[in-house]
Amino acid sequence: MQKNNPISSNKNTQKTWGERKRFLTGVKPSGEVHIGNYFGAINPCIELSNNSNNEVILMCVDWHGLTNKSEIFRPGELTQSLIATYLALGFNYKENSIILQSDFKQIQENSWYLSCATAAGMLERSHAYKDAIANGKSPTAGLLFYPSLMASDILTFDAQFVPVGKDQAQHLEYASDMAKFFNNLVDVEVYTEPQPIIQEIPSLLGIDGERKMSKSYNNTLPIFATKKELEKRVKEIKTDSKGLDDPKNPETCAIFQIFKSFASSDALLYMHDRLEKGIGYGYGHAKKDFVDEHEKVFGTLREKFEYFNNSEQEIRNCLKIGYEKAQNYADSVTKRAREALGLKSYL
């Protein structure tokens, strides 16, 4: 075959960055946000958004939420509360962008272009797909194709940096590789290879005191639970059988370990000290202090959350700001891909 590429001589394709570093983070609307999510993923993202050297695109990936048939209605149900969570917790949406994946048709289009430059076997080797099969589940075609859509999420917006946990490193490698494959095939620098920012934050312990806090283990503490709801869950935190006056080890105490993730330093020192001394301070007391401090830290945030979660207008305003900025990036990247392929619209 002769490569008859109309713009292959022009290798310096215009990228869409400004002076700020562009980060992209995808979050799936898949359930109630818990304290583990907050410290593992949400808070770092919010901090990034409040540094004016960065431009953060926070994408609610509703399309990804469809890959599991038994949860296919969740994305639609949970999108608003997910965005309300980020707004309540202080994501700087005016200087950055919050966007909804399914508003950007270019993502599916670029996903197709990437898939046409990538060997099918790569999809079959993805962790998510292999895990589904290993767990005896029947994966959907959507799950099989997921790495391509995920790569496109990043590449469609010229993202330079993607913060990920270690378990997601493979997906990011896929995005880099697929960008390489496509650019090489058309001989033009269409897509930007993203760099992973591997987040080393250790995972938070769940209320079972054994495994990391995760929806899958049903051992979470919802961040915006009311005091009453939280009290009920906190009572379930596993402890040993030490009595009221026994000295207790904060480092092996699940209450204290979770408490560390959000309590003020004063509250922390207080509980640490009382647990170690033990005298007249049992696990019941620690649980009561836990609930009080949670209410102190998250109480007003919960009110903010309720406000945003009930105001479609606020969500719309926020998504419109993001849409207008990100739409330019997505159009520009998609135009580059189509030109490199020689695809043309006659309209």
Next chain:
Amino acid sequence: MQKNNPISSNKNTQKTWGERKRFLTGVKPSGEVHIGNYFGAINPCIELSNNSNNEVILMCVDWHGLTNKSEIFRPGELTQSLIATYLALGFNYKENSIILQSDFKQIQENSWYLSCATAAGMLERSHAYKDAIANGKSPTAGLLFYPSLMASDILTFDAQFVPVGKDQAQHLEYASDMAKFFNNLVDVEVYTEPQPIIQEIPSLLGIDGERKMSKSYNNTLPIFATKKELEKRVKEIKTDSKGLDDPKNPETCAIFQIFKSFASSDALLYMHDRLEKGIGYGYGHAKKDFVDEHEKVFGTLREKFEYFNNSEQEIRNCLKIGYEKAQNYADSVTKRAREALGLKSYL
């Protein structure tokens, strides 16, 4: 999981048909159109378009043309000539629609929704994918996902009937099955299950006199070849070694077999008679008559083709007419799918 589907009570989803039967035909821009294409696929489609009981959507499937890496630049190069071919040969584009696949982003979106209701194994069992592997090729992820995009081509436009050759019957079954799977999953009649119209037209013999006329066998006669180009190709038509005055059997004569597909009845009878009698009528004479008749039948059509192939404005006019009609169908179907999934845009 609880099915919390906002519109599941409304099963009578509004379809987009009018009184005419809606047909959809996809054609891939993959090379010079030959006489075999014309009689196997193009002519039947043009006849459908000239029957006012039908509404024909003719889609140039440029996205499909990308699944083979070694031909990735072809769709862009060949789209205009493919559309010019249909216009020259009399497709009634004003009463029907000619559209370009990559103008319809909804196709990729619906392809995603369908894939999320379909088991991955179904993609791996598709003929095109298995053939690629059996032939030692490394299939792209695009080829693996092809059945989903192809199903979406049909379903995105509420097509009721799809004319196909026998070899494509599986793809159409896939489209029907995927429509069923999705509708069942969301419990709403979103997608219309299409009915195949299996075309029984026997395939045309190639100039090697052995196999069917096909680009893959390099045994074709281009429909719009100039007289000079055609003469060269017709000389290559295989014959037996019968001499000038020998009686010849038209039924086993490749020249006559191909001739039958386009010649007027007068010309047909003449050649049939002369071959059978044989006297003073050799294969050289038959080939000369072949070329003359081809020029008579396709000469003015070639001029029309050249005109459309050189007029971007004509192609644009035609695609705009199709786009406006088909856009309504695609928007309506996509809206149905999103509503059934509970997906919402806040913009």
